[in-house]
Amino acid sequence: MPARPSRHATILEVAREAGVSKTSVSRYFGGERERLSPALRQRIGEAARRLGYRPNQIARGLKGGRSRLLGMLVADIRNPYSIAVMHGVEQACHEHGYSLLVANTDNDSVQERTHLSLLASYRVEGLMINAAGRPTHELQAMVEQGLPLVLLDRWLESFGADGVGLDNTLAIDMAVDHLSERGYRHLLFLSEPVGLASPRQQRWQRFEQRLSEEPALHGERHDPALDDTAVSAIIAAFLARAGRPAAVLCANGNVTLAATRALQALGIRLGEVGLLGIDELDWCSLVPPGITTLAQPTEAIGRAAVQQLLARLDGSGPTPPPRHVLFPPTLIERGSTRFAACDIDNANI
Amino acid sequence: MPARPSRHATILEVAREAGVSKTSVSRYFGGERERLSPALRQRIGEAARRLGYRPNQIARGLKGGRSRLLGMLVADIRNPYSIAVMHGVEQACHEHGYSLLVANTDNDSVQERTHLSLLASYRVEGLMINAAGRPTHELQAMVEQGLPLVLLDRWLESFGADGVGLDNTLAIDMAVDHLSERGYRHLLFLSEPVGLASPRQQRWQRFEQRLSEEPALHGERHDPALDDTAVSAIIAAFLARAGRPAAVLCANGNVTLAATRALQALGIRLGEVGLLGIDELDWCSLVPPGITTLAQPTEAIGRAAVQQLLARLDGSGPTPPPRHVLFPPTLIERGSTRFAACDIDNANI
DNA sequence: TCTCTTGATGGGAACGTTCCCATCCTAGAT
DNA sequence: ATCTAGGATGGGAACGTTCCCATCAAGAGA
Numbered sequence: 001m002p003a004r005p006s007r008h009a010t011i012l013e014v015a016r017e018a019g020v021s022k023t024s025v026s027r028y029f030g031g032e033r034e035r036l037s038p039a040l041r042q043r044i045g046e047a048a049r050r051l052g053y054r055p056n057q058i059a060r061g062l063k064g065g066r067s068r069l070l071g072m073l074v075a076d077i078r079n080p081y082s083i084a085v086m087h088g089v090e091q092a093c094h095e096h097g098y099s100l101l102v103a104n105t106d107n108d109s110v111q112e113r114t115h116l117s118l119l120a121s122y123r124v125e126g127l128m129i130n131a132a133g134r135p136t137h138e139l140q141a142m143v144e145q146g147l148p149l150v151l152l153d154r155w156l157e158s159f160g161a162d163g164v165g166l167d168n169t170l171a172i173d174m175a176v177d178h179l180s181e182r183g184y185r186h187l188l189f190l191s192e193p194v195g196l197a198s199p200r201q202q203r204w205q206r207f208e209q210r211l212s213e214e215p216a217l218h219g220e221r222h223d224p225a226l227d228d229t230a231v232s233a234i235i236a237a238f239l240a241r242a243g244r245p246a247a248v249l250c251a252n253g254n255v256t257l258a259a260t261r262a263l264q265a266l267g268i269r270l271g272e273v274g275l276l277g278i279d280e281l282d283w284c285s286l287v288p289p290g291i292t293t294l295a296q297p298t299e300a301i302g303r304a305a306v307q308q309l310l311a312r313l314d315g316s317g318p319t320p321p322p323r324h325v326l327f328p329p330t331l332i333e334r335g336s337t338r339f340a341a342c343d344i345d346n347a348n349i
Numbered sequence: 350m351p352a353r354p355s356r357h358a359t360i361l362e363v364a365r366e367a368g369v370s371k372t373s374v375s376r377y378f379g380g381e382r383e384r385l386s387p388a389l390r391q392r393i394g395e396a397a398r399r400l401g402y403r404p405n406q407i408a409r410g411l412k413g414g415r416s417r418l419l420g421m422l423v424a425d426i427r428n429p430y431s432i433a434v435m436h437g438v439e440q441a442c443h444e445h446g447y448s449l450l451v452a453n454t455d456n457d458s459v460q461e462r463t464h465l466s467l468l469a470s471y472r473v474e475g476l477m478i479n480a481a482g483r484p485t486h487e488l489q490a491m492v493e494q495g496l497p498l499v500l501l502d503r504w505l506e507s508f509g510a511d512g513v514g515l516d517n518t519l520a521i522d523m524a525v526d527h528l529s530e531r532g533y534r535h536l537l538f539l540s541e542p543v544g545l546a547s548p549r550q551q552r553w554q555r556f557e558q559r560l561s562e563e564p565a566l567h568g569e570r571h572d573p574a575l576d577d578t579a580v581s582a583i584i585a586a587f588l589a590r591a592g593r594p595a596a597v598l599c600a601n602g603n604v605t606l607a608a609t610r611a612l613q614a615l616g617i618r619l620g621e622v623g624l625l626g627i628d629e630l631d632w633c634s635l636v637p638p639g640i641t642t643l644a645q646p647t648e649a650i651g652r653a654a655v656q657q658l659l660a661r662l663d664g665s666g667p668t669p670p671p672r673h674v675l676f677p678p679t680l681i682e683r684g685s686t687r688f689a690a691c692d693i694d695n696a697n698i
Numbered sequence: 699t700c701t702c703t704t705g706a707t708g709g710g711a712a713c714g715t716t717c718c719c720a721t722c723c724t725a726g727a728t
Numbered sequence: 729a730t731c732t733a734g735g736a737t738g739g740g741a742a743c744g745t746t747c748c749c750a751t752c753a754a755g756a757g758a
Contacts, residue, residue, distance in 0.1 A: 709751095
């Protein structure tokens, strides 16, 4: 007996089995069943079931040029933020009859190039990217060929593409307002190295602006590489210099993690020194007395990205200019910004 | 000017541009460059660059029957365990020239069916699945058609497929041994509803066995649906009944999260009542005095899954019998199982 | 000089679809 | 009875590859 590796029935076999033409079978599976007489419809349905037929998406894609594939390029797939967005993206894709091809670059621009060309070779119909640094040649070329593109979270300068992400200015405003309302006057803004990442730049910049606008507020900004001793040192130095009440504002989830570690290492109670992080993570409610966060509407961001892509895709009429969709964060208030709460130990929130 | 949506150069155009036959271009990109004379090689290379040519993977897949796609079906994409495994899978895929098509079922068997047939329609060459419940008809059919399959973590009875996952028996042994060495005599085993999920069954069962084998150990098992009040109630009741020292053994990361919440709500210090969780999560080191865990080698599990798939794929020789590859966990000891540590408050580990 | 071998190159069919167009049939209009 | 319209159905080309096979030139051996 010959090895029969993954034999799939073809449309032609179904046609023969049902005693009809392949065109009719194609119509049956191509969403044109109303054009078929009830008799044919039934025969085809049965034949297909008998043979276990399933349309070959590859062949479909070849003929029609529609791969029904969307690509997503993620800088760091282990980042909970990326995952949450991806979840939204995936759902929206399937709701619209698309599948998702994911590529993770691990923040490496070589991988970014490789994976980009891989996605291109599968003829994805659109691309969502959460890029590492500056736009590569590959990307530029793909866009010029007319591939719809949506930037996720990180925007690339000189790139006239749609984008979806957090309203970073608003986020910083909400954070600063909240801390200030809670009585914290001395603020430390902590970010991962700002570099070219646009959200980091925007947050960094807005924080500076708020400081300069409000004389009652004092503060500093730092963007160290995240390792425990460095972060501890920065926080310790800040606390030594600064007046009270003082608080730390973390520019993203990774920073919140590092800062929480550092504050623990320094033996400081949360709340006594305020702590507010952008990005909500499951453990934020667990570290006593709970860490106040600004949660991003990640699902919505993912879905919006797909929406934008699809809008470009059916592109009837003139292509509208690039559009950036911004989402507001949600403040989740916990003990770490309750100055009065500093004497409660295991407060449960 | 006509709308030119994503025009890609074809092999024929490159051939014309270079003044050679399409066969030669195909050879150039199909990894048979040595068969071409240096002159041809150069001309083709240049022509391709000039036209921005990129082989069409869809067409390739159609002709050769090799889609170069591997599929992964995940029960819950927001579970950090799944993500970590997926990261390993993704890397291994790309290292071997495959791309990964991911589908998330959200633990819903309807979605499982839909996505399965979607993956099938893209003619994935192999499938890794982390299934919700019992095997669907779809899956059965695909396997019978000869599609290589690897089960991730959860095994399906009556399914002669390869599998990769944690050595659950060993994990429970390590957990029980550790708790017992640290002096905890009264153990509460807490799981998500066991149902049909094989790892849950195995852990559940092994725990029971250990209890029955060791008279010095006392304990209970529960598998509630995870909501805060239910878990709190179970833990409280257990602590009221049980002698000391007592400890809670959590069957997975979700349970650890719920149990930690519950213990905090009950005002209990970790360590005084022991806590050990299967699955390592970033916050386990953050909750004072740190939560002891058994970490799974998730990357390795993912890579191993791909390995197995590929082994089946080139399938020269007789197909070997199904094989289950088991990985040992790593114990990460922290304060939550240090009985003496119960009087230290912010111990930093 | 002639045949044979070898290596480089090209032509054409096939993969499984879709879709344009042709054909056939039936019923209504003349 | 003939003509026509329109719905149902089918044939065949095309999508961009790969791969089998054919062709051709050049050098080796007779």
